[in-house]
Amino acid sequence: MRRIGDFLSKKFSAAIHCEEKNGALFLYGKVKSWDQVVKIGKFATRFGFRGVVNKIECEEAKPSVPKVPLVRDASLHGRKVDVLIIGAGVIGCAIARELSRWKLNILVVDKESDVAMHQSSHNAGMMHPPIAPHPKSKKAHYNRKGLDMVETLSRELDFPFERNGMTILFPSVWYIFSLPFVKVREIQNRVKDAEILNASKFLKIEPNVKKNFSWAYVIWEAGVVDPFQMTLAFAENAVQNGAEFRFNTFVEGFTVENDRIEAVITNRGTIFPKVVVNAAGVWADRIASLANDEFFTIHPRKGEMAIIDKKKSNLSRLTLSKVSLKQLGSITKGGGLIPTVHGNLLLGPTAVEIPEREDYSTTEEGLDELFKKHASLVEGLSRKDVINYFAGTRAATYEEDFIVEPSQKIHNLIHAAGIQSPGLTSAPAIAEDIATMCIEKLQKERKIVPNEKFCPVRKKDPDFKKLSLEEKQRIIAKNPNYGIVICRCETVTKGEVLQALHGNVPATTLDGIKWRTRCGMGRCQGGFCTPFLVELMQEVGIDPLTITKKGPGSELFVSRTRLGGDEHV
């Protein structure tokens, strides 16, 4: 230990002190910049421990703390459940759905006011082909399996998925030398439907691509989803099959006795679960630490993305990215130009190490980089076409691989941690394995039987937009609300908004409506439809002063202008 500490201290000219605990390498000390913190953490992975726990502080940044819900009550106090899932991202929701195949008492809690408020909506929506991950990694395994499952799931659960294909453009003929590497990876990771096309052939498929590349590596099995809809679909199907979701519920701590979690302390009271699943995204290490099982550290990696007006959707149908010499070893790490399932284009994401885990702020530099790198892939894209931009933070561990395993120390804790890209793609496969681990643990206490009422098909009103003219007519005749357009940019009807307000996992915020219906996601960014939404929420009995953008604390209004007085005329 001393030797590692001395070595690191010398190499990075800082006083670093090490310790081995829980099979992991713990690092302590203080350095100047966040970059250094991350560099040391990454370097330390080569010492062969199960994980690196990086406790090094840094002068320029305070330790990141979670944003906590403002509510506090006892609505969950004393609840006993079979499985408590912490985190309603795509992983937590997919696990809940998988577990709902069994007759169990399942509770999913999330500190935000809706599903997918962290990584699972702030991402690029790609269904990655398994070309990037190292063949021996868990990422490669789950990526392959997950991608194979998505198509069936998208039909059962009715979320938008499209196999649009992905292309990596190689700038010059010299890149031909990387071909054997690509081929080997393709075989090792069992990538399907890949081919290499020369420039002229590829330009026939995508005529708007700039002609400054020499050949194109196309993987046809790649696709895109709406990541929020995918998460919501898992959640709603889980609820339909008996699982329960509670939002604005923050796990504050655990009571651990004899290496077992006896109780889970939240802002809504203490919960008593038999098994706990850690699917807490960027805070998964915090959960592990609270449960006395710290063996990894998340270092958030921010990705900024920009959305392009639908007017330019014709520029590319395939996901495009260009490889540079630097990235040859890690193809597809650089982001690209990605068509979304809704007909926009998405530029990004970038990748920047940052100290703050819930930092969704955007920067001028980020947007600049996106435009420099990706807008130039095609002809005719300018900053004028941007309608929105946003950022997400990836939950990367220093080992840069998924952690999908039962805790080696705490008997009733299971980790689904470090789930960064391609976590969305891998979610269905990860969920299957985690569910199996849960069942194995529960079986030890009692016999777990299948849920006979389980239905894999999500019950849901049809997606109005996708219907034929005749079907639309029929629905409007039955329910005129579907005739009234509320959002002019995305043509969303009153009927669809009401549907979002009354779903299995209903929208409770303005962002919740936006994510479910796309109301406010178009060019005017909600300028015209927000007043209509507020009126509509008033109509269904919601006090407008309680309407929030994204949960308690983000209220839209501060007061009414007229309270009503006693001078009647």
Added chain:
Amino acid sequence: MYDVAVIGAGPAGLAAAISAYKNGSSVVIIEREPELGGILKQCIHDGFGILHFRKRLTGPEYAELFIEELLKTDVSVLTSTFLLDVQKEQDLFNLTLQNAKGIFSIQSKAIVLATGCRERTSRQIFIHGDRPAGIMTAGTAQRFVNMVGLLPFRRCVVLGSGDIGLIMARRLTIEGAKVIGVYEIKPEPAGLLRNVSQCLHDFKIPLYLSHTVSKVFGRNRVEKVEVVKVDRNLSFVPESERTIECDGLLLAVGLIPENELAERLSLQIDQVTNGPFVDQYFMGSMEGVFSCGNSLHVHDLVDYVTWTGFEAGRCASEYAKDKLKVQKRVPLKFDSSLQYCVPQLLSFPLTGKVRIYFRTKSKLVNAQIAVSQAGQELVSKNFKILRPQQIEFIDVPPKFENEPLEISLKRVSSHEQDQPFKSLVCIVCPKGCEIELYGSASNPTFEGYSCERGLEFAKQDIINPKRVLCTTVLTKDSRLLPVRTDREIPLESFERVMNRVKNIVVKKPVRRGEVIVENIENTNVNLVATATLYNPSGGRTNVEARLER
């Protein structure tokens, strides 16, 4: 089947429908919202109609005059109806509509696009930082405050000095919110000078020119914003950042013509105006498609919007009668002193006078604008001052067939004129002269008045400014009724009158102009309703919902 279909029932669409009808055509007007009037419904302040009616009306008053005129005609009115698609098939337009009755289509010979404009968003001006609640465009805030009765901020910063932002800064102040300041990136205000005077100076709201908001902070709601100075190239001045604690950011950073339909019809769009290229008949690059109002280009005065609507409606009706013949179109030429001009094209054969609306690139003092054709000057017009914020027009009688019109700046005074410190609209008579005050408040000089009474008015304004108070009162069905004082009251009495206004609930149905409170708070003026609370389209949705394919 209709001769003319008008899309949008704001002031432009209303005018177009009325004039097409008066010209003898069968007309349908299609509006997305449940009520007619467009944006004017929420513009409860006064100042509309100075040119057209020679009166200072509020938005609802101005709109209702046209709505009432429209409802006297046989024009078919479709409200809460959304235009999904429009296609030209042979010589007819096929419009696909959606409303509570279903999805159906109607046909027309000509269409008039009067779809208005939308606001630029925080995303389009690339504001960075956190993404909390409390960032709102001025128009959205206007709707919430004036029509729904919800206040979005307690302490806010306004970014951009567009007219709606200035008007909302005043409105929010009257409603009891604190407006910390208006920040404008350019060295000149974007809105009209008189709005700077009436909305900011009157209420002591500071205006910071060459400043912008660079970042927003706040996880849930806006907690603070960072403002920064900019230099001539609009780049941030290093170390000029300052953070301001506030709970909201109001954006008034520009309007963009709403042109999805024009684009769907593949009309050619002018990259400067963001509206379609049109000729003197307001016809776009596709025959039979006309455009007017703010979907053509963003106007500063609603009066111009109405005029373009009248003309576009009349021409659409002529076109439907097959009387509008265009053989050749030639682009107008203009020199580098102008930003743009509308129409952008001149169609031949000529039929008469052409009105050219234009905006200059910079402020020009004592300018003379001339229009010539084939080397011969046709007209020239003198302007005491031309400002980029303001639209002006010049009427031209073109003389030669197939020759382009050329607009040029003939003369401009070289000496830079002083900036007035205040600008007023005289209220002594309906003429409404704009009086500008130069020098300082202690020793002002006055310009722009045309009679002694006007001068007296302006002098009085420095000592005891009086204004019309425009606001709302609650009605028993918890909707808001726009009201105003029927004459000016001293600015200093606003707060007292507002306290009274907040206490009123109107229980009976009222009509526009009806007195709500006589001699309110002993000011010797009455509080009157500025709108009739009735749904003007009731029972007139007489287009049958049928699907023709």
